[in-house]
Amino acid sequence: MQASNIVAVEGTVELAQPIIDRAARTDGSSPVSDQALLAAAQGQRRLLLFTEGDDTTVAVGVLGQGELDLVVDPAARGRGIGTTALHELLTRSGPDADLLAWAHGDNPAATALLSGAEFRPVRSLFRMALDPALLPAGATAPSVIPLPSGFELRTFDEDRPGDASAWVAVNTRAFASHPEQGRVTLADFALMRAEGWFDPADLFLLSAPDGAALAGFTWVKTLRDGAVTETELYAIGVDPDHSGHGLGRALLDVTLARMAQHAPSRVTLYVDGENERAVRMYEAAGFTIDTRSTQWRGPVRPQVSE
Template identity: 40%
Template sequence: MTPAAVDLVETDASAAGALLDPFDEQTALDVAAGRRALFALRKTQGGSAAGSAVLGAGALDLFVAPEFRAAGLGGAAAARLLERAGAGPLTAWSHEDHPAARALAARFGFTAVRTLLQLRLELLGLDTPPAAATRPSGILFTSFRPGVDDAEWVALNARVFAWHPEQGSTTAADLAERQAEPWFRADDFLVARDDDGAMIGYNWLKIEPDGPTMSTGEIYVIGVAPEAAGKGLGRSLMDAGLARLRELGCTAAELYVEADNASAVHLYRSLGFRDHRVHVQYARV
């Protein structure tokens, strides 16, 4: 199949519909804010969508519906999208590390640069210890206060994730975007403070309100200040978060973690989290 056999139809975010479903939250937010462009992939002009793609801000996301795979559509679409992107650095995620994505990456000169693990823990029957039982002495757990804690959290998050290409660059505007999402609840954003009242850790939970049973809750982002690390605070925050998810009726918890973050992976596995999916990011320099 040649690139000309694929029709790329740029789509306004207000009419995105299911085109954004295959992509992550940040991609959807970027499209809604106009930072990246959304395309429907069609085999013929005016035909039904066979996939979707998002391009812009140095990143490419491409999805081909299962019934249209193994027919050259992915390669044809990638060629068209890369032509639009032009030369220069570009990243692309392969969700679930699909062999076809590996082949496309090699074909277009991309190399694997990151591996993201999606881990899951079944909560039914799990004996979660009370957070107070594992909480370090002198630490208080409270809920996040929108409009009061924003700047302090953004500064702490930047220190915790100074090494991370996305999380460490989260801004006040990014935080505000997420607080405007239907799933945001301040009571599900746990904050740890020392005896001076300074924020030294957090466990932000995400439970989608429109799920069929809200059965799976996410440890959306968890962090501990560098000076407070290694004292059990991370485990205590996890215990508190898992207890909160159970309280809300969730039967499973999931989280995402960089595969090379050895200390975090060790903590999560020690709590019983197991591999669910693997995602690989490729880059072209």
């Protein structure tokens, strides 16, 4: 079923945010990635608002850089709006487009929509959660967490020359094979730091023994909604040149100590399901898989032999 009275108009992240927030509260996870919103804010991807006859926005789509994101307002679901919006996004992407799209969490409607449009699953993403009671007891400061010899920990300093470019450099190296995180630019990083949740005290930088470059980092994303505080392990990155020193586990210990200082009611992280080494590290720290998301590629087109 398709909704016939839906119109797509160009929009902005600010206009789309209310629907994204409502969907996140209803579904338990954000329906659009941070990377997609950053790209839309910079004009690198198109953001479309899907409106009904009375100009009520009922869905949001983001298209570009080989990816699409689509979210339907929870109050407007079940009326074929998703089918109509997806058809419009595919039409605008062109007949030969090869696109990636996420179905976030346990979302049978998104799964049915994408499979019906001849997409196929290609990748998984786990959201893992930790019982806050398992965080370090007391007021253990991240700065006193034991580190391998020669490595030093400090927090990000906006006024320190080179901190931003150093973070981008080590992030690029640490996530060289990651299709989203590894593409973060200096401009992207600036936009991320402009977000209301950003706190430089939640971004820890690890200096290498020679002091010439960063060996890694860990970043906590803290969200507060009234009495509810959620701390998310936004990213841990280790430069490949410094692998094998136990830095990943040490940075995770730093992360948990910092999270404990926020006294959160929820503790989460996201990790690729195929990254078995990282999943095992998080499970050893007490994290368990909370939800599974699936990335889809499509539309699948029949092969033509000559």
